[in-house]
Amino acid sequence: MKNTVIVALLTIFSISISAFGMGGREKEIELTFWHSMSIYQGDALETLVDEYNHIHPDIRIVPTFQGLYDEMKTKLVNALKTGGTPDIAQVAIEYLDVFVADDKIDPITSYIREEDKKDILSQFWNAVSRNREIYAYPFNMSVQVLYYNKDAFKKAGLDPDRPPKTWNDVIEYGKLLTVDFDGDGSVDQWGVLVSLEGVFGFTPLIRQVGGEFLNEKGTKALFNSEEGVKVMKLLQDMAYKYRIMPSNWTLFEGTSAFLNGKIAMGPITCAGIKFAEENLPWELGIAPLPYIENKSVLLGGAGLVVFSHSTAHRKAALDFITWLTNKENSIKWHEQTGYLPLRKSAIDSIELQSFHKLNPNYKVPIDQLPYSRPPDFTPLLPQIDRIVRHAIEDIMINRKDPAPVLDAAAEKVTILLQSSEAK
Amino acid sequence: MRPAYFFLLLFCIIITAGSASGQPVLIEKIDIEGNRVTHDAYIRSFLTFEDGKKYELDTLLNEINRSKERLTRTGLFENVFFNDEVKKENAVPGDMMIIDLTIQVKEKNYFVFGPAGYLGFEDRDFYAKTAAYAGYTNLFGNASRIRLSVPLYRDTGISINQSGPVGKLRYQLGYAYVNDQFLEVKSHTITAGLGYGSGPGIKPGALLELHSADLISFCFFPYIEAGARERPDRRRTWYTARISPFFGLNSDNSSFFGLINTAGLYQDIFLKIVYAATFEASAGTGDFPHQYLFYSNVRGTQFQKYSSTYRLSVSNEFHIPWPTNNRITLVPFWDINYLARTFLVGGGIGLHFFTRYQDPLVFDVAFGKGVMLSFNVRH
Numbered sequence: 001m002k003n004t005v006i007v008a009l010l011t012i013f014s015i016s017i018s019a020f021g022m023g024g025r026e027k028e029i030e031l032t033f034w035h036s037m038s039i040y041q042g043d044a045l046e047t048l049v050d051e052y053n054h055i056h057p058d059i060r061i062v063p064t065f066q067g068l069y070d071e072m073k074t075k076l077v078n079a080l081k082t083g084g085t086p087d088i089a090q091v092a093i094e095y096l097d098v099f100v101a102d103d104k105i106d107p108i109t110s111y112i113r114e115e116d117k118k119d120i121l122s123q124f125w126n127a128v129s130r131n132r133e134i135y136a137y138p139f140n141m142s143v144q145v146l147y148y149n150k151d152a153f154k155k156a157g158l159d160p161d162r163p164p165k166t167w168n169d170v171i172e173y174g175k176l177l178t179v180d181f182d183g184d185g186s187v188d189q190w191g192v193l194v195s196l197e198g199v200f201g202f203t204p205l206i207r208q209v210g211g212e213f214l215n216e217k218g219t220k221a222l223f224n225s226e227e228g229v230k231v232m233k234l235l236q237d238m239a240y241k242y243r244i245m246p247s248n249w250t251l252f253e254g255t256s257a258f259l260n261g262k263i264a265m266g267p268i269t270c271a272g273i274k275f276a277e278e279n280l281p282w283e284l285g286i287a288p289l290p291y292i293e294n295k296s297v298l299l300g301g302a303g304l305v306v307f308s309h310s311t312a313h314r315k316a317a318l319d320f321i322t323w324l325t326n327k328e329n330s331i332k333w334h335e336q337t338g339y340l341p342l343r344k345s346a347i348d349s350i351e352l353q354s355f356h357k358l359n360p361n362y363k364v365p366i367d368q369l370p371y372s373r374p375p376d377f378t379p380l381l382p383q384i385d386r387i388v389r390h391a392i393e394d395i396m397i398n399r400k401d402p403a404p405v406l407d408a409a410a411e412k413v414t415i416l417l418q419s420s421e422a423k
Numbered sequence: 424m425r426p427a428y429f430f431l432l433l434f435c436i437i438i439t440a441g442s443a444s445g446q447p448v449l450i451e452k453i454d455i456e457g458n459r460v461t462h463d464a465y466i467r468s469f470l471t472f473e474d475g476k477k478y479e480l481d482t483l484l485n486e487i488n489r490s491k492e493r494l495t496r497t498g499l500f501e502n503v504f505f506n507d508e509v510k511k512e513n514a515v516p517g518d519m520m521i522i523d524l525t526i527q528v529k530e531k532n533y534f535v536f537g538p539a540g541y542l543g544f545e546d547r548d549f550y551a552k553t554a555a556y557a558g559y560t561n562l563f564g565n566a567s568r569i570r571l572s573v574p575l576y577r578d579t580g581i582s583i584n585q586s587g588p589v590g591k592l593r594y595q596l597g598y599a600y601v602n603d604q605f606l607e608v609k610s611h612t613i614t615a616g617l618g619y620g621s622g623p624g625i626k627p628g629a630l631l632e633l634h635s636a637d638l639i640s641f642c643f644f645p646y647i648e649a650g651a652r653e654r655p656d657r658r659r660t661w662y663t664a665r666i667s668p669f670f671g672l673n674s675d676n677s678s679f680f681g682l683i684n685t686a687g688l689y690q691d692i693f694l695k696i697v698y699a700a701t702f703e704a705s706a707g708t709g710d711f712p713h714q715y716l717f718y719s720n721v722r723g724t725q726f727q728k729y730s731s732t733y734r735l736s737v738s739n740e741f742h743i744p745w746p747t748n749n750r751i752t753l754v755p756f757w758d759i760n761y762l763a764r765t766f767l768v769g770g771g772i773g774l775h776f777f778t779r780y781q782d783p784l785v786f787d788v789a790f791g792k793g794v795m796l797s798f799n800v801r802h
Binding site (some may be wrong): 043278279280281327328331332348349350351353354357358 | 480483484485487488491502504505506507509522524527659692693694695749
């Protein structure tokens with residue numbers, strides 16, 4: 001009797017387990033694809049890769065998650081020294097210069113079809129172009145938007161469909177949204193958190209008051225200007241004068257607090273909309289990034305770089321990238337992640353318009369594209385980012401006067417830029 | 424500004440703003456792509472717009488969303504995508520835009536198979552019951568289903584069930600022969616049913632069963648259902664409910680009747696963790712043949728050991744997606760029954776594996792009056 005059971009179970013289990021892995025036949029070209037997309041973004045990307053592999057019997061794309069952008073950059077730099085670079089890699093637009101400066105990658109301008117050049121938005125091409133040559137194919141592009149907790153708005157007596165438009169509005173709303181619910185003297189819900197993560201948080205705000213981060217040639221820091229000081233004073237006021245924002249929280253702490261409903265508003269990348277909509281235990285509102293004087297948002301994200309030098313592999317890699325960023329996939333990628341659709345044809349499509357009718361939060365970042373700009377590119381951006389982070393921490397946590405701190409940081413950055421120029 | 428100019432300007436603004444959402448669109452052609460099994464005509468029957476017709480853009484977008492929801496609800500597709508090709512742009516606002524629409528569907532795998540049954544140890548005794556299950560969910564290319572189940576151990580027999588297309592009317596036909604070793608009963612059951620409606624709305628229907636064991640019994644189950652087990656788009660809480668009175672006649676002129684009430688509550692808690700609770704309150708009276716008694720459904724306790732003409736049951740589950748593998752869900756659960764004047768309680772942990780052929784394959788380890796490993800394919 002027992003044998004019957006064992007035999008029956010083994011048969012069934014082996015059949016079932018075989019369903020987990022179905023072997024495929026060998027393909028002519030196998031391309032390694034290093035990417036930085038984790039969790040649901042990684043799932044969406046791998047679904048697209050599977051579809052490509054399914055419909056292209058001669059090419060097999062092998063995607064591998066290689067950590068987030070910083071880690072990816074380090075791995076690529078090491079791989080370039082030791083060998084073993086992938087055929088395709090997803091490189092953050094701000095790190096593209098690291099590879100362009102040392103001629104580690106070749107331009108792909110001549111390989112791009114005219115119709116793609118016209119259909120993909122010029123902002124995205126600008127983000128992956130250096131010296132009038134295109135070095136990457138734009139893929140996952142994003143802007144910051146204001147995430148806000150509609151439930152907290154309702155509790156504070158604010159209209160959840162009328163989010164703040166300017167940073168002054170944010171201050172006024174923040175006063176109502178900063179609450180000590182249990183009366184123990186410590187704040188249970190903060191109005192806002194602006195996580196000034198170095199260059200990326202600071203740059204759009206300087207631009208909003210007419211300033212710039214670096215000069216046009218990328219040889220001098222300008223962030224210590226009157227505009228830069230004005231931005232930092234505004235943020236200091238939000239933390240210390242109006243007490244609507246914690247002064248010493250990291251992006252990670254802020255994001256966790258936001259998920260738990262302890263922060264009512266905050267600028268976050270649009271790439272998180274899908275995750276937030278599906279996982280937050282309260283109703284999410286998305287609004288354009290508030291402005292000080294002018295509207296300006298930072299364009300971020302990554303492009304796909306072809307590292308392979310073999311003609312057949314380069315051709316196959318570009319075929320895959322062109323497919324991955326075509327109209328249909330650009331729409332799917334936007335719907336499944338929140339990243340921006342790349343193409344005019346995608347934005348105007350009936351599919352996307354009907355999707356936005358049901359999911360209006362996803363449309364907000366697209367409406368911000370006309371006033372989006374990437375950061376000021378330089379191969380020294382990682383080093384500059386570290387200097388700026390220290391300066392911001394000094395101003396926000398140690399409550400130092402912004403002007404001298406920014407002056408000192410700007411001097412360091414300018415010396416760095418000019419010493420690199422001299423080499 | 425003179426009032427006349429002001430009103431003229433206001434009029435122009437209203438006309439311009441109105442024309443943006445009321446832009447006329449002509450759908451010249453509708454094509455369907457990606458359907459290797461599902462019939463074109465069946466897909467078209469879910470569309471709420473037609474080719475050769477003019478629509479205002481806003482109306483068309485609403486109709487596309489409605490059609491997409493109806494198609495998604497059939498359960499046949501992983502993805503439904505409406506791709507448009509603009510044949511003629513609108514040069515000025517108010518001009519007719521002409522488009523071709525292609526409905527691109529990605530079909531699911533329709534063949535499902537796997538094990539069903541349980542192994543347990545209770546009161547110093549091992550017990551087991553296993554079966555093999557196979558099903559096809561898109562028969563005739565119109566979402567008709569066929570399911571076949573064959574007992575492998577303890578019982579012998581066969582069960583076959585076929586149901587008609589997902590649409591307004593859905594039929595169901597079934598036959599089962601079971602030689603139940605535990606109850607020492609051989610039985611034949613023929614089932615016929617008809618249901619109206621699909622999706623999360625109100626769905627009435629009825630089932631007729633002819634059951635032959637020691638007696639021949641004829642049972643009638645009218646029912647009303649509402650809600651759906653699948654999460655409706657963006658809802659955090661959803662539910663299912665079913666009320667089914669039943670009335671049965673036996674060949675010895677005895678009879679039985681009662682009421683079966685079930686409800687399911689689903690709550691999306693946080694980070695895709697879903698709480699699912701199932702409640703049941705059923706009772707009847709009269710001369711129940713064994714087939715229609717209420718048996719225990721507490722995992723961890725041998726199901727067939729406890730039966731009654733009534734049952735109160737609650738089942739609680741947390742569905743927790745595995746952080747690094749979206750094909751695995753961890754499901755802690757606990758079940759409670761009250762029947763035959765006895766409270767039964769059991770709990771344990773389940774693993775749900777989502778594979779190409781099982782959606783999902785469920786393994787539960789449960790502790791009740793004994794310990795039980797159960798496995799089945801959700802269908």
